[in-house]
Amino acid sequence: MTAQTQLAFLGPSGTFTEEAARVMSGVLASDLPGEEWVACDTIADVLDLTASGATAFGVVPIENSLEGSVNITLDWLAHEGGLVIAAEAALPVSHHLLARSGVSGEQIEGIVSHPQALAQCRGYLRNHFPGVPQYAAESTAAAAERVIRDPEDLAAIGTRLAARIYGLEILDSEIQDEANNRTRFVLVAAESRWTEDQQREFCRRHGSSKTSALITLGEDHPGALYEVLACFARERVNLTRIESRPTRRGLGSYHFFVDMEGQWWDPAVIRAVEGIHETGAAVRDLGTYPVIA
Numbered sequence: 001m002t003a004q005t006q007l008a009f010l011g012p013s014g015t016f017t018e019e020a021a022r023v024m025s026g027v028l029a030s031d032l033p034g035e036e037w038v039a040c041d042t043i044a045d046v047l048d049l050t051a052s053g054a055t056a057f058g059v060v061p062i063e064n065s066l067e068g069s070v071n072i073t074l075d076w077l078a079h080e081g082g083l084v085i086a087a088e089a090a091l092p093v094s095h096h097l098l099a100r101s102g103v104s105g106e107q108i109e110g111i112v113s114h115p116q117a118l119a120q121c122r123g124y125l126r127n128h129f130p131g132v133p134q135y136a137a138e139s140t141a142a143a144a145e146r147v148i149r150d151p152e153d154l155a156a157i158g159t160r161l162a163a164r165i166y167g168l169e170i171l172d173s174e175i176q177d178e179a180n181n182r183t184r185f186v187l188v189a190a191e192s193r194w195t196e197d198q199q200r201e202f203c204r205r206h207g208s209s210k211t212s213a214l215i216t217l218g219e220d221h222p223g224a225l226y227e228v229l230a231c232f233a234r235e236r237v238n239l240t241r242i243e244s245r246p247t248r249r250g251l252g253s254y255h256f257f258v259d260m261e262g263q264w265w266d267p268a269v270i271r272a273v274e275g276i277h278e279t280g281a282a283v284r285d286l287g288t289y290p291v292i293a
């Protein structure tokens, strides 16, 4: 099996990320490798494997409508480098409470899940399981696996599919605090193999496109961010998201993730990027890609 046929995702089987990968492979069809999918233990493992070329693509969560950014993903993209976004899908996320068969709600000694899932059910857990300890897992399906083998009577928050795969019962369903809970997932590929030509072809075949960039301001001065944003405004490039993350160079030092409508090679985007460089800021292309769901 070569890397060209492999897709890495946050596993084990039964995660939301796997669901997103399945939706992406349905839409992208022959453009995605169908032969071998690799379940990884952590988001960082998915990104490492894909950046190293061991797998052709990776799928990870990047943002949730209730909890905001998945910082591990953003920080990896900023600090490790070598990956670009090849596609995006935003999917509804419903959480369920899963326990071993025969274990009732009153017996639950702890709740385990991915931190984003615990956070998205914060109100429910406060009302129904006050004082019950919560444990973080690398994914919702890893949490379901833990419920099977842990000597304590734990419950996991996870997908219906995880309940089936791991033989757990659904104690309660749709327990997320907001009905309209959505998560954005991204398909990533190594920058060295996912060239601009491939990005152009992918967008041509799969429609609407969006561009992500990482902006690092130059020397600190009043209006530095304003000057950068003015470049987009001047060229009428519409931003759909701006998110700051620490650069790790000390308190008060940030870089900015920006999503925009349009393509990296559009004349207006090219002019905006040139203008940003003139302000002393650095801009890194994180990919132009189709939004498929």
Ligand SMILES: O=C(O)C(=O)Cc1ccccc1
Pocket (backbone or CB within 6 Å): 010, 014, 015, 016, 017, 018, 061, 064, 093, 114, 116, 117, 138, 139, 140, 141, 183
């Ligand atoms: O843990 C999972 O199943 C994931 O795919 C990560 C995640 C967790 C919570 C909401 C969306 C994605």
